Amino acid sequence: MLRLAIRRLLLILPTLIGVSIVTFLFLSYVPDPTDDPALSVSTSERARLRRERFLDLPRFVNFGTRDVRARSAEAMRAIVDGDGEQKKAEGREELARLGGAALPHVLPALDSLAPGPRAEVALALAPVGERMGFASERLADPARAVAFWTRFWDDRGIEFRRASVRSAVRRLSRYGSTSRAAELRELDTFVLEDVLGALEHPTDNASFERARALVDIAAHVTGRSDRIAPGDDYETARACVERWGSFWMVYKNDFVTLDGPSRFAAIVLETRYGKWALGAVTRRLGVGIDGVPVLDGIFRRAPVTLTLVFGSIALAYAAAVPLGLFGAASRGRRRDGIIAAIVLVLYAIPTAFFAILAARGYQGHGLFLPTVVLALGLVAAPARQARAGLASAFAQDHVRASLARGASRARALMRHALPGAILPVVTLATLEAPMALGGAFVVERVFGLEGLGAATIVAVQSRDTSWLMAVSIFMAATATLGVIMTDLVYTALDPRLAQSILRQRPRT
Amino acid sequence: MSHRAIALRRVAYSRRAGLGAALLGLLVLVGVFAEFLAAPAPLLAVGPRGVEVLPAIVHAERYERLSEDEITRSYADSFTVWPLVRSGPKASSAAGPFAPSSRAHPLGTDEKGRDLFARLVYGARTALGLSLAAVLVSALLGVLLGGLSGIRGGTSRDALVRLVETVDTFPAILVVALVRAIEHEPSALSLVLAVAFVRWAEVARLVHAETLRGASEDYALAARALGASRARIFLRHVLPNALGPVTVSSVFGVASVVLLEAAISFLEMGAPTSAASWGETLAQGARNPAALRLLVLPVFLLLVTVGGSYLVADALRDAMDPRSARKRRDETYGSFGPPTDEPHASR
Numbered sequence A: 001m002l003r004l005a006i007r008r009l010l011l012i013l014p015t016l017i018g019v020s021i022v023t024f025l026f027l028s029y030v031p032d033p034t035d036d037p038a039l040s041v042s043t044s045e046r047a048r049l050r051r052e053r054f055l056d057l058p059r060f061v062n063f064g065t066r067d068v069r070a071r072s073a074e075a076m077r078a079i080v081d082g083d084g085e086q087k088k089a090e091g092r093e094e095l096a097r098l099g100g101a102a103l104p105h106v107l108p109a110l111d112s113l114a115p116g117p118r119a120e121v122a123l124a125l126a127p128v129g130e131r132m133g134f135a136s137e138r139l140a141d142p143a144r145a146v147a148f149w150t151r152f153w154d155d156r157g158i159e160f161r162r163a164s165v166r167s168a169v170r171r172l173s174r175y176g177s178t179s180r181a182a183e184l185r186e187l188d189t190f191v192l193e194d195v196l197g198a199l200e201h202p203t204d205n206a207s208f209e210r211a212r213a214l215v216d217i218a219a220h221v222t223g224r225s226d227r228i229a230p231g232d233d234y235e236t237a238r239a240c241v242e243r244w245g246s247f248w249m250v251y252k253n254d255f256v257t258l259d260g261p262s263r264f265a266a267i268v269l270e271t272r273y274g275k276w277a278l279g280a281v282t283r284r285l286g287v288g289i290d291g292v293p294v295l296d297g298i299f300r301r302a303p304v305t306l307t308l309v310f311g312s313i314a315l316a317y318a319a320a321v322p323l324g325l326f327g328a329a330s331r332g333r334r335r336d337g338i339i340a341a342i343v344l345v346l347y348a349i350p351t352a353f354f355a356i357l358a359a360r361g362y363q364g365h366g367l368f369l370p371t372v373v374l375a376l377g378l379v380a381a382p383a384r385q386a387r388a389g390l391a392s393a394f395a396q397d398h399v400r401a402s403l404a405r406g407a408s409r410a411r412a413l414m415r416h417a418l419p420g421a422i423l424p425v426v427t428l429a430t431l432e433a434p435m436a437l438g439g440a441f442v443v444e445r446v447f448g449l450e451g452l453g454a455a456t457i458v459a460v461q462s463r464d465t466s467w468l469m470a471v472s473i474f475m476a477a478t479a480t481l482g483v484i485m486t487d488l489v490y491t492a493l494d495p496r497l498a499q500s501i502l503r504q505r506p507r508t
Numbered sequence B: 001m002s003h004r005a006i007a008l009r010r011v012a013y014s015r016r017a018g019l020g021a022a023l024l025g026l027l028v029l030v031g032v033f034a035e036f037l038a039a040p041a042p043l044l045a046v047g048p049r050g051v052e053v054l055p056a057i058v059h060a061e062r063y064e065r066l067s068e069d070e071i072t073r074s075y076a077d078s079f080t081v082w083p084l085v086r087s088g089p090k091a092s093s094a095a096g097p098f099a100p101s102s103r104a105h106p107l108g109t110d111e112k113g114r115d116l117f118a119r120l121v122y123g124a125r126t127a128l129g130l131s132l133a134a135v136l137v138s139a140l141l142g143v144l145l146g147g148l149s150g151i152r153g154g155t156s157r158d159a160l161v162r163l164v165e166t167v168d169t170f171p172a173i174l175v176v177a178l179v180r181a182i183e184h185e186p187s188a189l190s191l192v193l194a195v196a197f198v199r200w201a202e203v204a205r206l207v208h209a210e211t212l213r214g215a216s217e218d219y220a221l222a223a224r225a226l227g228a229s230r231a232r233i234f235l236r237h238v239l240p241n242a243l244g245p246v247t248v249s250s251v252f253g254v255a256s257v258v259l260l261e262a263a264i265s266f267l268e269m270g271a272p273t274s275a276a277s278w279g280e281t282l283a284q285g286a287r288n289p290a291a292l293r294l295l296v297l298p299v300f301l302l303l304v305t306v307g308g309s310y311l312v313a314d315a316l317r318d319a320m321d322p323r324s325a326r327k328r329r330d331e332t333y334g335s336f337g338p339p340t341d342e343p344h345a346s347r
Helices: A002-027 A043-052 A068-081 A085-110 A115-124 A126-132 A142-159 A162-175 A178-185 A188-198 A205-222 A234-254 A260-269 A272-282 A294-329 A334-348 A351-360 A368-376 A380-394 A397-404 A409-447 A452-462 A465-493 A496-504 B003-013 B015-032 B060-065 B068-074 B116-152 B154-168 B172-182 B188-215 B218-225 B230-266 B278-287 B293-320 B322-327
Strands: B044-047 B050-053 B079-081
Touching: A002 A272, A002 A465, A002 B154, A002 B172, A043 A234, A068 A085, A068 A115, A068 A234, A085 A115, A085 A126, A085 A142, A085 A188, A085 A205, A085 A234, A115 A126, A115 A142, A126 A142, A126 A188, A162 A178, A162 A188, A162 A205, A178 A188, A178 A205, A188 A205, A188 A234, A205 A234, A234 A272, A260 A272, A272 A465, A294 A334, A294 A368, A294 A380, A294 A409, A294 A452, A294 A465, A334 A380, A334 B230, A334 B293, A351 A368, A351 A409, A351 B230, A351 B278, A351 B293, A368 A409, A380 A409, A397 A409, A409 A452, A409 A465, A409 B154, A409 B172, A409 B230, A452 A465, A452 B172, A465 B154, A465 B172, B003 B293, B015 B116, B015 B293, B116 B154, B116 B188, B116 B230, B116 B278, B116 B293, B154 B188, B172 B188, B172 B230, B188 B230, B218 B230, B230 B278, B230 B293, B278 B293
Parallel strands: none
Antiparallel strands: B044 B050, B044 B079
16 A cells, blocks of 8 residues: 555656656747747847757757867867958957866967967957956967967966865855955856856855855856845845856856766756756746746645645535435436536536626635635536446445345445445546646636636746746646545555556556 | 447437437537628629629638628629628627627627627537547547557556556646647647647547457457457457447537637637637626626527537436446436336347
């Protein structure tokens, strides 16, 4: 019994991953507003927008990830033998953007270049040198630039190592002084990985100052003017940290060298699905269009919808089983037909109608009335099932035997017929839940409740994929949990079935 | 008498099924012949331009652009046979929004000034067309996949059980939402496919269960011993048994898909916005409390459609249940049962 439950629970995970992959594949065809050719933005701006939405990445596997090594080599090639000034300028710009992280790949290669190209590359590094605090070295002069960068690598190349950067960042966050910050600035973008890795949500004064110092360095080396001002409140600071997280999500590979395991991981992670999954795990299912983490939105809204769905199913069952009992007990008489007709009418009238009527007379808040409205349409299926099951159970020998021994009709029904007949009714509950959700969307809309439905409709209109992904997975998880619950109830009601359920659901 | 003959006989004699079929059939007729009830152009026109038959269908775009007066004038000097109501579901009429009922518009007009009668008539086409198509597609898909996994067994069976379990519990409304999110223009076809995508699982579950049961029956084993292929056993000996439950589930499916379509049109995720839909009229009724008929009329039509198909399905289910087929004679169902003078069933 317990084993069954645990195994089923473990099986949820692959199911959810499967659901997420299918949903993702589906949603990857969502037309992106920035993809519209009619949009009037420049080519580079469009490329940037595409990149920030991961549209330049393949969907599921990516064998051609370009890290800082590949990018800097490409930029150098463009500078050295790019045809036309346009290409060369692009290369220079790219190299300046890559900055310090590219130096370990660019500077050792300088010696192998002919003097002319060498000077060109060295000149292209001038903005980097300026950021690093060497403005006084007059790096715009070709002869001085080449000499400076060669000497620089001989003298300070040893500082361009992960371990030393990591300890420097640790020192900065522990003691926090301007000289330590300057020390990090001298390595330019090479420190980004550790700086942004050490960045945390500020919760008190000390961590606020830490985050401020780290963001300051990151903003300086990347040229993005997204800083935390000294007087900001924690909320603003947290949003800023979030933005840097998103930035790093997109641009990480411009500043990081992929070696060994990380290169293999990149095959999966540097894809649209990989980026989504990573964001889902590390950043609360990603950030929705309204800027709130999706998971927070779900947690805030799910209680309303789940109360509606499960509350209405419970209510419907509370009404359906007695109705079924009554119908079975009085089958063949007029009142049986009347009950059947009423239940059918309740089913056939759309939930929206009752909801609209109820909402007109409804003042104030509370979920009770919406739940009742939703339950009305759900009574039909279990009531019919219960009536049919009880009617056939009533003809069974053990029920007739109990009647013959002098049990009252009520007792025979409740004690002897009901336990056997209730099983198929319980199974029905898992199939009612998806139906109830559709009704819940309508009810939420009519009563103006802040549930999953309202948010999902907004997400469809604004094509918010992260919300749709999250909601699908959440629903699949809830549904699977519901199936497991039903199986457990099933085995509790009839222990003989435990064996067959164990056998029926073999390995997957 | 064969089981199927008994079942058919029971359905034919059932008052429930008769009532349901009459209601449903009436609406199907309304949906099919919507152009005869409401169209902007005449059914038949004999005039200077020759004989035109049903120009509203043949030149649909032309009549969407013209106003009522222009159309009337263009047929001024020809002999015409007009449909019951002279306006289509798409063009807004001269009467303006929320016009009360008049001779031109027997039920008045809706929020956008379109003729309500035409909207409801064409809404029947949308609702029934969509749900019948979705139910047919899902039945085909379900029979195919359920049968395939039932015949093949092994891993594919386990995979299907898992898949069916997941799809069956996945809310249809979410699938529709996902489909709507990836579309530039909402279309009816995608709605059909989305609904079929959710519904096939139920059919597959039924067929699968029936295949498992049927394959171990003596007649299936006998056929196998005679050298019949698995496909033949499935088609000849297993599938006929499975068709009963599949039919019942499909007719119930029509009811639930009609309701689903109304719900998603109500949420403005439904059929293309220009197409008429009861759910959309209902949403207008929700926005405009004063216009009660926008609320009541679509609900009444939904009640008739859903109730009709529910009754038919219910009667079919009772008739096809082999256990009750023999037993039911003693156990009378009064107003909702087969006639008591039913001939003695022999199998």
